Amino acid sequence: xxxxHNVSKIYGHSWYALRDVNLEIAQGEFVFIQxxxxxxxxxxxxxxxxxxxxTRGEVTIGGRNLRKLPAKEIPKLRRHIGIIFQDFKLLxxxxxxxxxxxSLMAINFxxxxxxxxxxxxxxxxxxxxxxxxxxxxxxxxxxxKVAIARAIxxxxxxxxxxxxTGNIDHESAEExxxxxxxxxNQGKTLIMATHDIELPKVLKRRTVKLVAGKITEDTKxx
Amino acid sequence: xxxxxxxxxxxxxxxxxxxxxxxxxxxxxLCLLLLLIFVTITxxxxxxxxxxxxxxxxxxxxxxxxxxxxxxxxxxxxxxIKEVRYVSQDEALEELKDDLGExxxxxxxxxKNPLPNSLxxxxxxxxxxxxxxxxxxxxxxxxxxxxxxxSGREVLEKxxxxxxxxxxxxxxxxxxxxxxxxxxxxxxxxSTIFHRRREIEIMRLVxxxxxxxxxxxxxxxxxxxxxxxxxxxxxxxxxxxxxSFALPKFLFPHxxxxxxxxxxxxxxxxxxxxxxxxxxxxxxxx
Numbered sequence: 083x084x085x086x087h088n089v090s091k092i093y094g095h096s097w098y099a100l101r102d103v104n105l106e107i108a109q110g111e112f113v114f115i116q117x118x119x120x121x122x123x124x125x126x127x128x129x130x131x132x133x134x135x136x137t138r139g140e141v142t143i144g145g146r147n148l149r150k151l152p153a154k155e156i157p158k159l160r161r162h163i164g165i166i167f168q169d170f171k172l173l174x175x176x177x178x179x180x181x182x183x184x185s186l187m188a189i190n191f192x193x194x195x196x197x198x199x200x201x202x203x204x205x206x207x208x209x210x211x212x213x214x215x216x217x218x219x220x221x222x223x224x225x226x227k228v229a230i231a232r233a234i235x236x237x238x239x240x241x242x243x244x245x246x247t248g249n250i251d252h253e254s255a256e257e258x259x260x261x262x263x264x265x266x267n268q269g270k271t272l273i274m275a276t277h278d279i280e281l282p283k284v285l286k287r288r289t290v291k292l293v294a295g296k297i298t299e300d301t302k303x304x
Numbered sequence: 305x306x307x308x309x310x311x312x313x314x315x316x317x318x319x320x321x322x323x324x325x326x327x328x329x330x331x332x333x334l335c336l337l338l339l340l341i342f343v344t345i346t347x348x349x350x351x352x353x354x355x356x357x358x359x360x361x362x363x364x365x366x367x368x369x370x371x372x373x374x375x376x377x378x379x380x381x382x383x384x385i386k387e388v389r390y391v392s393q394d395e396a397l398e399e400l401k402d403d404l405g406e407x408x409x410x411x412x413x414x415x416k417n418p419l420p421n422s423l424x425x426x427x428x429x430x431x432x433x434x435x436x437x438x439x440x441x442x443x444x445x446x447x448x449x450x451x452x453x454x455s456g457r458e459v460l461e462k463x464x465x466x467x468x469x470x471x472x473x474x475x476x477x478x479x480x481x482x483x484x485x486x487x488x489x490x491x492x493x494x495s496t497i498f499h500r501r502r503e504i505e506i507m508r509l510v511x512x513x514x515x516x517x518x519x520x521x522x523x524x525x526x527x528x529x530x531x532x533x534x535x536x537x538x539x540x541x542x543x544x545x546x547x548s549f550a551l552p553k554f555l556f557p558h559x560x561x562x563x564x565x566x567x568x569x570x571x572x573x574x575x576x577x578x579x580x581x582x583x584x585x586x587x588x589x590x
Contacts, residue, residue, distance in 0.1 A: 131509070157514075162511075175320075185506060185510045188506070188511075188512035236510065236511075
């Protein structure tokens with residue numbers, strides 16, 4: 083599904099965020115991109131959702147070379163990808179419902195299905211009781227659940243999570259991880275960037291280790 | 305593109321920055337008002353010049369011995385002549401007395417009528433400009449039996465020159481006001497883009513098209529332009545109402561000026577939005 087072929091990303095003149103990365107991720111896989119801060123995890127995710135282009139090499143998704151993807155096709159690509167960030171990226175002046183409605187309306191999701199979709203997604207995540215709350219009225223874990231709800235409401239095939247448990251307490255992190263496993267069991271491809279060494283070990287999933295932009299390990303899960 | 309979404313986001317943005325929105329619209333209105341005042345003055349000046357064109361007559365004063373009929377026949381052969389009327393010495397004197405009114409008694413001391421016989425010549429519409437009048441005057445002067453030609457063309461030339469200056473000033477003002485209004489809206493939209501940066505980021509990440517991301521800003525520029533145009537038109541209407549007391553023939557075509565103000569405001573608003581979005585895009589690319 084996703085393929086990195088000799089990919090390097092250089093910022094400025096000589097700062098390598100990624101160096102000669104070769105990686106294949108199949109549909110339905112759950113892959114951890116693990117590494118310390120500055121290892122290139124976020125850059126790798128950005129290359130997948132075409133926020134960045136590789137300096138060298140090619141990234142393909144579903145056989146499509148992202149370098150050759152016209153700018154007007156980028157939104158179409160992103161509609162198939164759910165993206166989750168460490169800082170949640172919720173709109174502070176909108177309720178949970180409005181946050182989800184905003185992102186669905188922004189992609190022309192059928193108007194008559196929006197309400198049902200929001201209700202069903204929030205119910206799945208156990209957040210229906212917070213539907214009219216503003217982000218500042220939610221805990222970190224709850225805010226991340228809303229961010230997940232926003233990412234999955236549009237029914238993407240691929241979910242990218244950039245340090246999704248980095249800003250939340252341990253208990254919430256476990257809950258979020260369970261949600262990701264559940265999504266993966268439903269057939270979604272999941273790529274999660276984390277600096278946590280233990281989490282991939284506990285979940286026994288494929289782990290790609292990045293150090294200074296290079297893949298140093300690629301261990302299969304069980 | 306979802307119109308509901310665009311409208312919702314446009315009004316939401318305006319609501320969040322309403323003070324800024326109304327302040328910018330008011331400043332923009334004052335700029336547009338200046339232009340509208342000039343346009344109204346030009347319209348009135350055009351009307352005056354047109355009136356003068358319609359009224360203008362060439363006076364061809366005849367030699368004492370010449371036959372007015374023969375001269376008139378020759379005058380008629382000149383292109384652009386609409387009407388030729390003979391005015392005898394006596395008729396001219398009567399006209400003068402009428403024109404002088406109460407001061408007509410001044411003429412009592414004159415024994416002999418000093419006024420010559422003349423032809424009053426009216427021109428076709430296409431020959432009523434001062435340039436054309438000058439040409440016709442030359443041709444009339446060349447006809448034997450005509451002593452002198454007069455038309456008051458000099459006044460018309462001055463009026464036409466004034467009108468040309470007014471037209472040129474309008475275009476110059478349009479350019480200056482246009483740039484000023486675009487700048488005002490540009491500043492406001494740029495500030496709105498900054499305030500909405502998180503919305504923009506989310507929209508881009510979830511897969512919104514550029515059209516949808518940009519549409520609320522165009523919507524805001526458009527509405528701000530319309531509001532500015534509307535305020536400018538209302539103030540102008542008030543000024544025109546006051547002017548009509550002093551100038552009974554004051555011309556104020558409400559509908560066309562309203563349309564002009566609104567259309568110009570909205571077009572400039574869209575341009576302002578475009579400029580702000582283009583600048584943001586340029587910055588992002590750099």
